[in-house]
Amino acid sequence: MAGVQLLWRWEGFAVRRDQVALLSGRMGLTFLSPALLFIILFLLFPFVWVVVISFTDRTLLGASAVSPEFVGLRNYLQLFNPERWMRRGEFGYSLYLTLIFVAGSVAGQMGLGIILSLLFYRREGVLKEVMYTLVTLAWILPEAAMAFTWSAFFDRDAGTLNAILGWFGLGPYDWLLDYPLLSIIIFNIWRGTAFSMLLMTAALGSIRPSYIETAMVAGASPWQRFRDIMFPLVRPQFLTGLVLITLWTFNVFSPFLLTQGGPAFQTEIVAIHTYRVAFRFYEFGRGSAIAVVVMVINLILASVYLLSQRRQGVRAR
Amino acid sequence: MYRRWMAVALALVLTLAMAGSVFAQSVTIIARAVEGGVNSHIVTWIHESVFPAFQEKMRQQGREVELRFIQFGGSDEALKQQYALDLSVGAGADIMAFDGFWVPEFVEAGYLKPLDEVAGPGVWNWEGWAHIPEGLRGLLGFDGKVFGLGLGTDVRKLYYRADLFEQAGIPVPWEPKSWEDVLETARILKQRFPGSTPLQINAGTSMGEATTMQGYFMVLLGTGIHMYDFEQGKWIVEHPGILDALNLYKRIYVDEGLGDRRMQLLAQGREQSFAAFRDGRIMILAEGDWFWRSVVAPGSEWEPAGGRNAVVRWAPFPAKEPGAGYGGTDFVSISGGTGYVLNPFSKNPDLAWELLSFMFSTEMMLKLQELQPGIRIRDDVPVITDPVMSAMAEKLLPVSTVRPQLPAYPRISVEAQLMTERVITGEMTPEEAMKAYAEAVVELVGEENVIRVK
Numbered sequence: 001m002a003g004v005q006l007l008w009r010w011e012g013f014a015v016r017r018d019q020v021a022l023l024s025g026r027m028g029l030t031f032l033s034p035a036l037l038f039i040i041l042f043l044l045f046p047f048v049w050v051v052v053i054s055f056t057d058r059t060l061l062g063a064s065a066v067s068p069e070f071v072g073l074r075n076y077l078q079l080f081n082p083e084r085w086m087r088r089g090e091f092g093y094s095l096y097l098t099l100i101f102v103a104g105s106v107a108g109q110m111g112l113g114i115i116l117s118l119l120f121y122r123r124e125g126v127l128k129e130v131m132y133t134l135v136t137l138a139w140i141l142p143e144a145a146m147a148f149t150w151s152a153f154f155d156r157d158a159g160t161l162n163a164i165l166g167w168f169g170l171g172p173y174d175w176l177l178d179y180p181l182l183s184i185i186i187f188n189i190w191r192g193t194a195f196s197m198l199l200m201t202a203a204l205g206s207i208r209p210s211y212i213e214t215a216m217v218a219g220a221s222p223w224q225r226f227r228d229i230m231f232p233l234v235r236p237q238f239l240t241g242l243v244l245i246t247l248w249t250f251n252v253f254s255p256f257l258l259t260q261g262g263p264a265f266q267t268e269i270v271a272i273h274t275y276r277v278a279f280r281f282y283e284f285g286r287g288s289a290i291a292v293v294v295m296v297i298n299l300i301l302a303s304v305y306l307l308s309q310r311r312q313g314v315r316a317r
Numbered sequence: 318m319y320r321r322w323m324a325v326a327l328a329l330v331l332t333l334a335m336a337g338s339v340f341a342q343s344v345t346i347i348a349r350a351v352e353g354g355v356n357s358h359i360v361t362w363i364h365e366s367v368f369p370a371f372q373e374k375m376r377q378q379g380r381e382v383e384l385r386f387i388q389f390g391g392s393d394e395a396l397k398q399q400y401a402l403d404l405s406v407g408a409g410a411d412i413m414a415f416d417g418f419w420v421p422e423f424v425e426a427g428y429l430k431p432l433d434e435v436a437g438p439g440v441w442n443w444e445g446w447a448h449i450p451e452g453l454r455g456l457l458g459f460d461g462k463v464f465g466l467g468l469g470t471d472v473r474k475l476y477y478r479a480d481l482f483e484q485a486g487i488p489v490p491w492e493p494k495s496w497e498d499v500l501e502t503a504r505i506l507k508q509r510f511p512g513s514t515p516l517q518i519n520a521g522t523s524m525g526e527a528t529t530m531q532g533y534f535m536v537l538l539g540t541g542i543h544m545y546d547f548e549q550g551k552w553i554v555e556h557p558g559i560l561d562a563l564n565l566y567k568r569i570y571v572d573e574g575l576g577d578r579r580m581q582l583l584a585q586g587r588e589q590s591f592a593a594f595r596d597g598r599i600m601i602l603a604e605g606d607w608f609w610r611s612v613v614a615p616g617s618e619w620e621p622a623g624g625r626n627a628v629v630r631w632a633p634f635p636a637k638e639p640g641a642g643y644g645g646t647d648f649v650s651i652s653g654g655t656g657y658v659l660n661p662f663s664k665n666p667d668l669a670w671e672l673l674s675f676m677f678s679t680e681m682m683l684k685l686q687e688l689q690p691g692i693r694i695r696d697d698v699p700v701i702t703d704p705v706m707s708a709m710a711e712k713l714l715p716v717s718t719v720r721p722q723l724p725a726y727p728r729i730s731v732e733a734q735l736m737t738e739r740v741i742t743g744e745m746t747p748e749e750a751m752k753a754y755a756e757a758v759v760e761l762v763g764e765e766n767v768i769r770v771k
Contacts, residue, residue, distance in 0.1 A: 059426075060401050060402070060405055060426070061401055061422035061423060061425070061426045061428075061724075062422045062425045062426055062724045062725075063425040063426070063724065065405070065425070065426035065427070065428075066425070066426060066427050078760075084753070084756070087753070088739075088744060089735065174579065176583060177579050177582060177583060259584065260523070260584045262522075262523050262582060262583065262584060263521075263523070263582030263583055263742075264521070264522075264582055264738055264739075264742045264744065279398060280394070280398070281728065281731070282401060
């Protein structure tokens, strides 16, 4: 049944493609040109500019702000200087933190998203409305206000989290000092779970109830129903969510509002690191070199996403 | 209907905007000062003294001027960032509150121009120059040129809680003669008040320049050296003195737990240290005179119970041993200076200078002294109202030194902060931290500009 649906969708696309062909190439280009112009102006041009600057010692302050010099690969060599790139506050260390941050956030957000969507699968009611509203609120509320709330939540002496743990005889813990990375991962999971929850809810909603009912009649346990029926059917959406969240989390900056990258650089994920080098130390040259490396990593992640999408397309055909 | 209202609103806005720009020349001032918050007295000074008096003066000349004060609530580092970004695109307020040690970087980038270039050679006709000692003109200067006017200078020392000292049986006035004296007192206090972290000497990057000035420099000067050798014009990157300084940090924060590492590492740590001093968890704190004038001033958020004048005392920061300080002194201090510069991209540079020089007139400076007595740059503006401030200035200005007024300094200062951070977190030993510092400084200024002393 699913195959038929997708086939129909595919045919719909084919028809549309014929219609596009009705336009002449020149007309097509005319329609595209405003968008292309914007992309060139605001994406392609800055990209090239950043690459150019990354080979100079340009700064915002000091003499090299006026007359930057070409320094070849120096900025890149400094980033990857094997003697110290894994030191706190250096690029390698920041990449390493980002890796943990992304892995923790993605696992937490996807895991929690699936659990929430399964808990409320085919259920309606006040509880679901309240839950979904709360989770979505966490996603849409303004960043700065949330970071402020969370620093109160994590506070050692008067924080909500320690108060709650205190009821169970635990703590108090000095979250932002002793477990800074864990703290910002928790913050980010809380912040972003809404997306995966909504995505997975929609995906689960597209499964025909008859499949599940048939399985139940056949005596499948809840775990078996999930493993053998639900998950395989929502796998494309799951993968999409996984790759997209990875991509976003890699570039996330908001933990800065909570920890400013500290203490002692232990939460300086790559976006914060770039910001510090470029806009706190005003070293545009080195900052650009970091940005270029980050862009390459992003391109790789994006290609993974696009490839997985294409594969799904092929499989569907 | 909706559209008509929009049109009316738009017309109104445009009229107002035009009215503002057509009838009056305008000048804008920016400073890190917020009403009821940080440097609140500056807001009061500008709004209640400077602006009304200047408006009146202009009115007498038949001129209409529009004056605006921008209250900046962020950190000093954030303000510097704002200036750098503003000036790099030719924007920003006409008169900017500026820290003296930022000047060289901005000048080299072409973001600041000498006063006489911005407002014309007429600036030298100002009556105030006769009252500003030659040596203090360069407070906001670089390469022999003057870019702004300094409000005054400051000194650094140890503040302590006399009430708690007495409870612990330590004689007041307290006069430590060496680092060991300070440590010993801290040990007694820690024992007497369990759970306290009695001694704080700033460290770490989170506190920014406060670490370098109130912390690292005070300790380093106590070993007899400076960050910079003024005679040879080179940076000292390896020296037994640096190791001594770092070892003191290690003893305070790592080995003996006399200080609270936490405040050095977390954001807002400096505010937390003020609160801890108020609450008696910190009893000895190295700070500048801003701490006395503003932080614990009567009525302020951080004034200890019992009142500043009764319970807060100060003592000179001792050198490692008597006579071991920079230049052979028994105790040490370092001075900075803040003030106001003219924005070279100002649309009304002449009016901006008129206002700036008016702010620094004897009359206005005396108004500022009433709000908050400080060590002022004009020799006709004494520190009359506060004997404590006078005493500090008298005792410490003679031994005080300054930072190298060089474009490389701010970045090297961050490396020094980082060096202390690496030691107090235990990430590196003092030897390793000094080596990493040397590497970083060499990368910034080149091997030919550093000195290594084994």
